[in-house]
Each structure stands twice: as C-alpha cells, then as structure tokens.
Amino acid sequence: MCHLSEVARLRGLRNTIKGRDFRMDTSEIQSKVVEIIGRYAKNKDALGSVTDETNILEDLKVNSARLVDVILDFEDEFDIEVEDEDADAVNTIGDAVRLIQSKVA
Amino acid sequence: MSRRVVITGMGVVAPNGVGLKEYEAALRGGVSGIRHIPLLDELKFGCRVAGVPQGVDELAESLFDEDELMAMNSSHRYGSIAAIDAWADAGFERPDPEDDTVHWEAGAVIGTGVGGLDTAGDKLVPMIDAGRVRRLGSTMVEQVMGSGVSARVSGLLALGNQVTANSSACSTGAEAVVEGLQRIRAGLADRMLCGGTEGASQYAWGGFDSMRVLCRKFNDEPEKASRPLSASAGGFVPGSGAGILHLESLESAEARGARIYAEVLGGALNCGGHRSGGSMTAPNPTGVQRCIRQAVRDAGVEPGEIDAINGHLTATGADPSEVASWSKALELGPEAFPLINSTKSMIGHGLGAAGALESVACILMLRGRFVHASINCEDVHPDIEPFAASIPHETREVAGLETIIKAGFGFGDVNVCVIFRRWPD
Numbered sequence: 001m002c003h004l005s006e007v008a009r010l011r012g013l014r015n016t017i018k019g020r021d022f023r024m025d026t027s028e029i030q031s032k033v034v035e036i037i038g039r040y041a042k043n044k045d046a047l048g049s050v051t052d053e054t055n056i057l058e059d060l061k062v063n064s065a066r067l068v069d070v071i072l073d074f075e076d077e078f079d080i081e082v083e084d085e086d087a088d089a090v091n092t093i094g095d096a097v098r099l100i101q102s103k104v105a
Numbered sequence: 106m107s108r109r110v111v112i113t114g115m116g117v118v119a120p121n122g123v124g125l126k127e128y129e130a131a132l133r134g135g136v137s138g139i140r141h142i143p144l145l146d147e148l149k150f151g152c153r154v155a156g157v158p159q160g161v162d163e164l165a166e167s168l169f170d171e172d173e174l175m176a177m178n179s180s181h182r183y184g185s186i187a188a189i190d191a192w193a194d195a196g197f198e199r200p201d202p203e204d205d206t207v208h209w210e211a212g213a214v215i216g217t218g219v220g221g222l223d224t225a226g227d228k229l230v231p232m233i234d235a236g237r238v239r240r241l242g243s244t245m246v247e248q249v250m251g252s253g254v255s256a257r258v259s260g261l262l263a264l265g266n267q268v269t270a271n272s273s274a275c276s277t278g279a280e281a282v283v284e285g286l287q288r289i290r291a292g293l294a295d296r297m298l299c300g301g302t303e304g305a306s307q308y309a310w311g312g313f314d315s316m317r318v319l320c321r322k323f324n325d326e327p328e329k330a331s332r333p334l335s336a337s338a339g340g341f342v343p344g345s346g347a348g349i350l351h352l353e354s355l356e357s358a359e360a361r362g363a364r365i366y367a368e369v370l371g372g373a374l375n376c377g378g379h380r381s382g383g384s385m386t387a388p389n390p391t392g393v394q395r396c397i398r399q400a401v402r403d404a405g406v407e408p409g410e411i412d413a414i415n416g417h418l419t420a421t422g423a424d425p426s427e428v429a430s431w432s433k434a435l436e437l438g439p440e441a442f443p444l445i446n447s448t449k450s451m452i453g454h455g456l457g458a459a460g461a462l463e464s465v466a467c468i469l470m471l472r473g474r475f476v477h478a479s480i481n482c483e484d485v486h487p488d489i490e491p492f493a494a495s496i497p498h499e500t501r502e503v504a505g506l507e508t509i510i511k512a513g514f515g516f517g518d519v520n521v522c523v524i525f526r527r528w529p530d
Binding site: 039066 | 171172175202240242243245475
C-alpha cells in the first residue's frame with residue numbers, strides 16, 4: 001500500500017511523462033469542464049455565461065443519465081479517478097472544478 | 106371500427122441513395138449500391154461486398170447534436186434520419202425539444218433484425234471482458250436494446266402513441282407496415298411511423314457468412330454480386346439502411362389536406378410452423394401461399410388487378426420456390442403473371458430494414474408509374490424461365506400501374522405480405 005501523497009506524486013510524475021501541464025489553474029480547469037459538459041448540454045446558449053453556481057442538470061439541461069459520461073470524460077481529461085460518492089456530489093460547475101482541483105492538486 | 110390507411114410521407118437511407126429523390130433516381134437507373142468492403146478482406150469473410158448507405162455520418166452531424174450522436178450507432182443514424190425525413194415529408198415540423206407538446210395520436214413501429222451489434226462488438230463486449238464495465242458510460246443500453254431506434258425517434262418527434270420495435274428477421278420492415286396498418290384501422294392511432302432499420306456491421310453479417318448463404322463469387326465485381334432470379338445467384342449480399350413510411354388514417358390525411366402517395370389496401374402476417382419443408386431458415390411454401398392469399402383477401406382485390414410483384418427474392422436457392430408460390434397463391438400462370446422484380450438486386454438484403462426499404466421502392470414506383478429493373482439476372486434461373494417475360498431487365502414505364510404486392514419472408518419461417526395502391530392524382 002502506498003501512502004496517498006505517494007500516489008499523488010506518482011500520478012503527477014505520470015502526467016509529466018505524458019507531457020501534460022499538470023498544474024492547471026482554476027480558470028483553465030473551468031474552461032475544460034465547460035467544454036466537456038458542453039458536449040452534453042441541451043441548452044447551448046447558457047454555456048456562454050457559466051458561473052460557479054451554474055447547475056449542470058437544470059441550467060445546462062444535461063440529461064441526468066449522461067452525468068456518468070461527464071465524469072468519465074473528467075477522468076480522461078485530467079487523468080484522475082472519481083469515486084461514485086464524489087461524482088454524486090457534483091451539481092454545479094463549481095462543484096466539478098473543486099472536485100477536479102482536489103484530485104489533481 | 107375499420108378505417109382506410111394511406112401513406113403520406115416516407116424517408117429512406119439506402120445503399121444506392123439517401124433521401125427519396127436519390128433513391129428513386131438510383132432505382133430508375135438500375136444503380137447498384139453494392140461496394141467492396143476492405144474490412145471484410147481483412148477479416149477473411151467469404152463475401153467481401155455489402156450495401157452500405159453513403160455519406161450518412163456527415164448528414165447525421167447536420168441533423169443531431171453531439172449528445173444525441175454519441176448514443177447513435179449506424180442503425181440509429183439510418184433509422185432516425187429516415188424517420189425525421191418521413192415526418193417532414195408528411196408535412197410536419199420537427200418539434201422543438203423545449204416544446205412540451207406530445208403527438209398523442211402518432212406512434213412508431215420501427216423494427217430491426219439484429220439491433221446494435223456494432224456497438225456490442227466494438228465496445229460492450231471488449232470493455233466488459235477487459236474488466237472495464239465502469240467505463241462503458243451511459244449510452245450502451247439505448248444502443249443495444251431492441252427498441253433503441255423507436256425510442257430515439259419518439260424523443261426526436263415527441264410521439265405519444267404506441268412506440269415499439271418489432272423483430273421478425275428479414276420480414277421485419279414490411280411487418281412493421283402491417284402492424285401500423287392494423288393499429289390505425291382499429292382506431293388506436295391516427296398516424297404511425299413504420300419501417301425498419303439495420304446497421305452496417307461485420308458482426309451482423311458474420312453468422313450468415315459462416316452459414317454460406319452470402320454471395321462469394323463476385324467479390325471483384327460488387328455491382329454484379331446481388332443476383333436474384335438468376336441461374337448464377339450464389340447467395341445474398343448483406344445490406345443495411347432504413348426505410349420509414351408515415352401511415353395515416355384517410356380521415357386524418359384528408360382533414361389536414363395532406364398529400365397522399367398510396368393506400369395500404371391490406372396485409373397479412375403468418376408463420377409456416379417449420380413444417381412441410383419449412384424450418385428455421387426456409388419457408389413452408391403453404392405458409393407463404395396462405396399469407397399471400399390472406400393479404401389479397403384483406404385488400405379486397407382480385408389477383409388479376411395486381412400490376413407488379415416486389416418479391417422477397419434474395420438471390421439464394423429459395424428464389425425459384427418463391428416465384429412458384431406467387432404463381433400458385435395468385436392463381437396466375439406464366440401467361441398472366443404480373444411484372445416481378447427484386448429491389449435487393451440493387452441494394453442487397455437489408456435484413457430487418459429490407460421490407461421497409463423495398464416498401465418505399467414500391468410507393469416510389471407507384472407514384473412514378475415505373476417498375477424498376479431487376480438487375481443481374483440476364484441468365485434467368487431455369488426454374489423461373491417460364492416467367493422470364495415478367496422480369497424487367499430495364500426500367501419499365503407502366504402507364505396503368507396502380508397496384509403492387511410486396512412480400513417478405515424471414516428466418517423462423519415467418520411471412521408478411523402487403524398490398525399498396527396508387528392514390529389518384
């Protein structure tokens with residue numbers, strides 16, 4: 001068993017090896033989050049004025065079944081793993097950004 | 106309550122033409138949609154040609170959003186394009202997703218023979234076997250469930266009546282038309298989108314290839330590979346695509362002043378019970394003949410009124426016995442036999458979509474008063490030779506063309522027969 005900080009270090013190393021910029025700032029994460037969710041959003045107009053409080057299901061009109069795919073895309077994009085409980089707690093864009101930040105930090 | 110049922114719209118995604126105009130032009134021109142499929146070389150198929158509609162992905166991208174597209178395999182794309190085209194062709198606007206109006210009087214029977222086997226083969230099975238079930242995402246179920254396409258279409262068009270998918274192998278597409286006819290006749294719906302869709306997938310075709318029922322002798326000449334009615338027929342060519350017909354009660358069509366293509370005069374469905382030569386893979390001739398006779402009775406026509414037969418005619422050894430069954434059931438010998446053709450000669454065998462693609466061809470022929478060529482049968486099969494004069498090798502203009510009878514026969518010894526009559530101008 002590795003210590004969690006060791007896992008994070010190794011993950012960081014892996015990302016460095018992949019040539020990714022591991023230290024993304026909040027706005028960068030947010031724009032990627034919006035890009036990903038945008039694929040599923042039925043309300044494309046609302047994508048232009050997204051804030052932390054924008055609700056993914058209600059404001060962007062994402063079909064709730066597609067949240068599974070959104071989380072899988074987050075995992076691929078940021079090279080993270082999201083537990084089911086963490087995924088269930090994502091309601092807004094801000095929730096998603098904070099979750100990703102906590103995983104990539 | 107029994108109401109008259111008419112066809113007021115159609116949509117088609119065929120290997121030799123996408124959209125009614127292109128499809129009619131291809132049928133009139135005797136244009137084959139059969140092409141060489143390089144993947145089938147790689148996979149060492151015996152048959153390396155197939156009918157696959159062209160340009161569909163680009164068209165789908167212009168019609169559906171990203172969220173919809175990610176859940177639409179080939180069968181979904183073909184079926185959905187054909188359905189929204191049929192809807193528009195019938196004079197209806199594609200509803201705004203934000204508009205909560207539901208068309209309670211309109212439903213769909215959109216069948217498939219094998220369903221989303223491409224999704225199963227490309228994603229579902231490999232990912233599950235690799236222990237990656239968590240990574241499947243949310244779109245697997247809707248792409249592999251039998252009713253996936255009718256479900257998708259009901260959302261695109263806000264349908265509120267019965268929405269279902271029938272499945273009866275190669276008779277599926279025409280069976281859907283008869284199902285719709287019966288539902289509207291019974292007063293349970295005013296409008297039904299009916300037809301079939303079949304994806305293009307090596308996983309759908311492989312089983313047939315192994316059974317040695319696919320054509321293997323014309324891999325170098327794809328356009329000549331589908332040879333119904335010929336002595337050189339050596340099996341069918343797999344096809345794909347979708348055909349959807351917008352069936353409507355005559356009263357509904359007249360009330361809204363709709364353009365009417367044709368009337369569905371009658372139809373019949375049965376099974377030969379795998380007896381008297383019938384089996385999982387072969388039809389009981391008695392069942393076939395009963396089905397044809399029932400359809401004729403249901404339509405209230407005399408066999409002599411039938412101007413053309415659009416057969417099932419796949420280019421297997423069953424073609425001669427099919428022609429014999431038509432002759433026997435209609436009690437029309439070679440001298441009185443109507444024109445007979447096989448749309449499969451140009452598009453291959455669209456399996457669950459076949460009967461629908463071919464029903465659309467029937468309506469186009471009725472409207473345009475022509476009977477398209479049955480290509481690749483210059484060498485008519487010896488057992489069919491007495492009927493050779495009834496087989497058009499070139500498109501035949503038929504000024505008095507009023508009535509076409511169409512049949513389909515499927516694995517499981519199931520049969521369908523439907524009769525269409527041109528609506529007066």
